[in-house]
Amino acid sequence: MPLSIRSFPRAIIHIDGDSFFASCEAAVNPALKGKPVVTGKERGIASSMSYELKAMGVKRGMSLREIKKICPEVIILPSDYETYSLFSKRMYAIVRRYTEAVEEYSIDECFADLTGMRRSLRMSYEAIAEAIKHDLDTELGMTFSIGLAPNKVLAKVGSKWKKPSGLTIIPANRVETYLSKLPIDKIWGIGPQTSAFLKQHGIQTSLQYAQKPVEWIDANMSKPYREIWHELRGEFVYPLTTEEKHDYQSISKTKTFTPASADKEFVFSQLSKNIENACIKARRYELAPKKIFFFLKTQEFRYSGLELTLATPQSLPNEFIRLVRESFDKVYRPRTPYRATGVVLMGLEHNKEIQMDLFGAVSEIIKWKPVYAAVDAMDSKFGKHTVYLGSTMKAMKRGAHTNERGDAPGRTSKLFKGENRRQRIGIPMLGEVK
DNA sequence: TCTGGGGTCCTAGGACCC
DNA sequence: TCTGGGGTCCTAGGACCC
Numbered sequence: 504m505p506l507s508i509r510s511f512p513r514a515i516i517h518i519d520g521d522s523f524f525a526s527c528e529a530a531v532n533p534a535l536k537g538k539p540v541v542t543g544k545e546r547g548i549a550s551s552m553s554y555e556l557k558a559m560g561v562k563r564g565m566s567l568r569e570i571k572k573i574c575p576e577v578i579i580l581p582s583d584y585e586t587y588s589l590f591s592k593r594m595y596a597i598v599r600r601y602t603e604a605v606e607e608y609s610i611d612e613c614f615a616d617l618t619g620m621r622r623s624l625r626m627s628y629e630a631i632a633e634a635i636k637h638d639l640d641t642e643l644g645m646t647f648s649i650g651l652a653p654n655k656v657l658a659k660v661g662s663k664w665k666k667p668s669g670l671t672i673i674p675a676n677r678v679e680t681y682l683s684k685l686p687i688d689k690i691w692g693i694g695p696q697t698s699a700f701l702k703q704h705g706i707q708t709s710l711q712y713a714q715k716p717v718e719w720i721d722a723n724m725s726k727p728y729r730e731i732w733h734e735l736r737g738e739f740v741y742p743l744t745t746e747e748k749h750d751y752q753s754i755s756k757t758k759t760f761t762p763a764s765a766d767k768e769f770v771f772s773q774l775s776k777n778i779e780n781a782c783i784k785a786r787r788y789e790l791a792p793k794k795i796f797f798f799l800k801t802q803e804f805r806y807s808g809l810e811l812t813l814a815t816p817q818s819l820p821n822e823f824i825r826l827v828r829e830s831f832d833k834v835y836r837p838r839t840p841y842r843a844t845g846v847v848l849m850g851l852e853h854n855k856e857i858q859m860d861l862f863g864a865v866s867e868i869i870k871w872k873p874v875y876a877a878v879d880a881m882d883s884k885f886g887k888h889t890v891y892l893g894s895t896m897k898a899m900k901r902g903a904h905t906n907e908r909g910d911a912p913g914r915t916s917k918l919f920k921g922e923n924r925r926q927r928i929g930i931p932m933l934g935e936v937k
Numbered sequence: 938t939c940t941g942g943g944g945t946c947c948t949a950g951g952a953c954c955c
Numbered sequence: 956t957c958t959g960g961g962g963t964c965c966t967a968g969g970a971c972c973c
Binding site for chain 1: 969
């Protein structure tokens with residue numbers, strides 16, 4: 504019995520940039536086209552690689568040393584997220600020429616809802632998908648893979664079906680063809696834990712999962728996996744999130760440093776820097792966290808951390824740094840080499856909602872406000888960390904010669920030429936925060 | 938996969954209230 | 956003082972994604 508006989512109740516496309524970071528690099532520098540290119544130099548492991556390298560068996564996460572053995576003429580580039588984000592924005596803009604209903608899912612992927620567009624565009628869904636692909640490929644100078652299906656999960660199956668540069672259409676009445684040989688762990692949202700569980704119950708393929716009786720699904724699976732089951736059967740469950748992001752549940756900043764360090768002040772300054780960065784982001788979205796979680800990560804990848812709560816939600820780093828300083832010794836173990844620190848800001852409220860009842864605390868915040876407004880203005884003019892706190896200084900100095908991407912001349916993208924974005928002045932003007 | 942960095946959502950259980 | 960039932964909020968931990 505067919506899973507679903509309805510034709511297209513909805514037409515959802517998923518668009519996925521092929522080898523996105525490596526392709527952006529080649530689009531900016533055409534001399535790289537057709538060459539084995541990998542990004543991730545700053546980490547020493549591959550984050551994105553061109554199809555020339557994929558053909559040789561190079562995979563994400565592989566060490567660059569290993570890749571050099573496989574392909575001695577490989578071109579290794581550091582990640583340049585500013586350029587990639589720019590291409591990402593261009594991708595969204597092109598898709599929006601066809602429909603406003605676009606979900607910006609990640610830097611190299613988006614969903615769009617084409618339902619009802621056949622009439623206004625006088626094109627079939629297939630023709631619309633082809634036109635979008637044509638515009639993306641020619642205008643961005645790289646290829647994209649597209650899936651067209653009745654929902655997001657199946658559109659994802661489609662975009663992965665043929666890569667690179669594929670366009671795969673999965674109508675509801677042909678779902679079985681695509682799912683019958685597709686391993687269940689290839690489905691978006693089904694990870695190693697769930698596929699191991701399903702395997703124990705004799706389920707290997709996506710079709711076997713989709714064909715399980717609803718009673719079995721309800722009795723054995725939690726909500727996310729019940730929803731996936733419905734989508735695999737051609738139903739529309741997951742709506743697109745098309746509004747611009749203006750809210751976060753949490754904001755986090757973590758940074759690894761090599762080599763690991765047992766120097767207490769250095770480790771603390773790394774935390775201080777992460778706090779500053781997280782607060783910059785919170786202010787950009789006008790969010791005020793009321794809780795902070797900070798942690799240290801040892802060389803052995805063990806974590807120790809602490810969660811702290813503020814009397815008043817706010818987004819200026821001073822108070823967070825003071826709090827973290829106070830309880831730092833509860834987390835830090837002397838003579839232990841740490842490889843990373845991180846902070847997570849939680850309980851985020853929109854600034855307007857902050858009540859003005861705790862007079863002392865609020866007036867303290869108000870006092871600092873103009874200072875940070877100026878800091879944010881300088882950052883947007885000259886680049887991040889034009890100005891930073893004294894407690895962050897150790898981290899800034901060391902950053903220049905550790906694994907920071909750095910701002911070496913010549914690596915600044917041509918796309919930002921003249922904008923002076925990467926310039927760093929580094930005046931510790933706010934002084935030490937105790 | 939010898940391991941970056943940034944997120945989301947769901948579930949179960951406890952505290953507390955009526 | 957005890958019991959029953961129901962609601963809300965919060966937290967910790969798990970699983971997954973790019």
